[in-house]
Amino acid sequence: MSSRLVTIHQFSYQHEIIGLIPLLESHNINFHFADLETVTIDPLLSQAIGGIRLQVNSNQVNEAREIVDEFLINKAEAELESEIILNNEFYYKTDEEKCKTCNSEDKVYIKQKSFLSKLFGNKQHNYYCKKCANTWKGK
Numbered sequence: 001m002s003s004r005l006v007t008i009h010q011f012s013y014q015h016e017i018i019g020l021i022p023l024l025e026s027h028n029i030n031f032h033f034a035d036l037e038t039v040t041i042d043p044l045l046s047q048a049i050g051g052i053r054l055q056v057n058s059n060q061v062n063e064a065r066e067i068v069d070e071f072l073i074n075k076a077e078a079e080l081e082s083e084i085i086l087n088n089e090f091y092y093k094t095d096e097e098k099c100k101t102c103n104s105e106d107k108v109y110i111k112q113k114s115f116l117s118k119l120f121g122n123k124q125h126n127y128y129c130k131k132c133a134n135t136w137k138g139k
């Protein structure tokens with residue numbers, strides 16, 4: 001039985017593959033990350049050598065591609081979900097406040113306080129509800 005390794009995806013940095021390895025292992029994919037060590041030691045080399053290349057057995061390409069695609073989509077969604085930019089201000093998700101209008105608990109974002117507002121003791125936080133677009137000030 002012979003099978004060769006096929007490159008199915010390239011990653012630029014080591015942190016991008018966090019969470020992917022256990023996923024591949026749980027599906028019994030035979031994989032190898034080419035140049036992982038090199039990029040880990042010197043991330044600046046990544047571009048020149050074509051990044052960290054995920055290689056799998058040729059007979060597992062389709063299955064592995066599906067796993068990687070799902071992994072990338074979930075990751076992008078999780079990143080999108082946890083922070084938003086609103087009117088050029090940075091908001092991040094909080095579960096410490098409920099929306100006053102729609103009662104949503106899991107779509108509430110809190111504004112990142114600027115250095116100045118911290119300095120001048122502005123104690124109030126600005127909240128934003130992604131579900132109903134309500135904004136309010138709170139503790």
Ligand SMILES: [Zn+2]
Pocket residue numbers: 099100101102103104129130131132133134
């Ligand atoms: Zn709301």
